[in-house]
Amino acid sequence: MILVDDVPVVPGSDPPSPSQVLEILAALTDNPTLLSASHSFRNTPEKRFSISEESGLGSITQPKCVYVFQREYAIVDPALVDVVGTDEATxxxxLVIRNRSNGKISIAHLDSPAIVEMGLAQMLSQIFYHDLQDEMDVHVIGGFEDASLKRINHSDGSEIHGKVGGYSLPLCIKLIETLLRRQEKFHIQTFFVLGHNTRRDADGRAYPIITGFLVSRDIQWVCIPRLF
Structure with a gap:
C-alpha cells in the first residue's frame, strides 16, 4: 500500500492494471508534497562525501559508514551505523525504507525490474516483523527520463500512456506496482525520479542530475545528495 500525506493511493482494481500503475506513477510525480520534496532535494548540492564533514569538525570518533553497490541492499540498525548511502546510479x-516503529533502515541500489519483487522482500525481511500496523517511510531516488510518460487527453477523460523504453521507466513502473501490491504501509517521502532527475544538454540529450545520496543519523535519516 502506498500513502502520500497519510492518504492511501488506491488503484481502481486489485491487482492494479498496467495503465493504472502508469497513472499512479504520473500522479506521484505531480503530487504537490512530493514536488516540494523533489525541489528541495534537487537544490541541495551533490557534494563529495567527507568523513570530517559528516562527523562534524572536532569529532573524536569517525562515523560508522555502509556503502551499497549496484544490485546490493543493506539493513541498517541506527544504534550501530551512522551513515549509509550509494552512488553511481544513472x-x-x-530505495530507502525506514520502519517508524523500530527505526531500522533498509537501502537498495536497484538496477532491473527483474529483481524488484525479490529485492523488496529481502529488504523488508529484517526491518518488518509482519505487523501490518508498522508504518514505513520511503524514499525513491534515481533514474532519469531516458523514456517519457505521455499524457493524452480525450474527450471522455484523461488517459496516461507510457513509452516503456529505456531502463529507468520500466524499473520505476515495477517498483510502484510492487509497493501497491504489498500490504505494508509505505509512506512516500521523496520521489525524485524520471523527469525530476533529468537535465538536457544543448543537443537535447538527457542526463541524470543526482546519481548518489546518503541518509545519516545527524540529519534524522533524511536523504541528501552525495557522491562517494
Whole structure:
C-alpha cells in the first residue's frame, strides 16, 4: 500500500492494471508534497562525501559508514551505523525504507525490474516483523527520463500512456506496482525520479542530475545528495 500525506493511493482494481500503475506513477510525480520534496532535494548540492564533514569538525570518533553497490541492499540498525548511502546510479533507482516503529533502515541500489519483487522482500525481511500496523517511510531516488510518460487527453477523460523504453521507466513502473501490491504501509517521502532527475544538454540529450545520496543519523535519516 502506498500513502502520500497519510492518504492511501488506491488503484481502481486489485491487482492494479498496467495503465493504472502508469497513472499512479504520473500522479506521484505531480503530487504537490512530493514536488516540494523533489525541489528541495534537487537544490541541495551533490557534494563529495567527507568523513570530517559528516562527523562534524572536532569529532573524536569517525562515523560508522555502509556503502551499497549496484544490485546490493543493506539493513541498517541506527544504534550501530551512522551513515549509509550509494552512488553511481544513472538509470538505476535507489530505495530507502525506514520502519517508524523500530527505526531500522533498509537501502537498495536497484538496477532491473527483474529483481524488484525479490529485492523488496529481502529488504523488508529484517526491518518488518509482519505487523501490518508498522508504518514505513520511503524514499525513491534515481533514474532519469531516458523514456517519457505521455499524457493524452480525450474527450471522455484523461488517459496516461507510457513509452516503456529505456531502463529507468520500466524499473520505476515495477517498483510502484510492487509497493501497491504489498500490504505494508509505505509512506512516500521523496520521489525524485524520471523527469525530476533529468537535465538536457544543448543537443537535447538527457542526463541524470543526482546519481548518489546518503541518509545519516545527524540529519534524522533524511536523504541528501552525495557522491562517494
Amino acid at each position: 538509470t538505476c533507482v535507489g
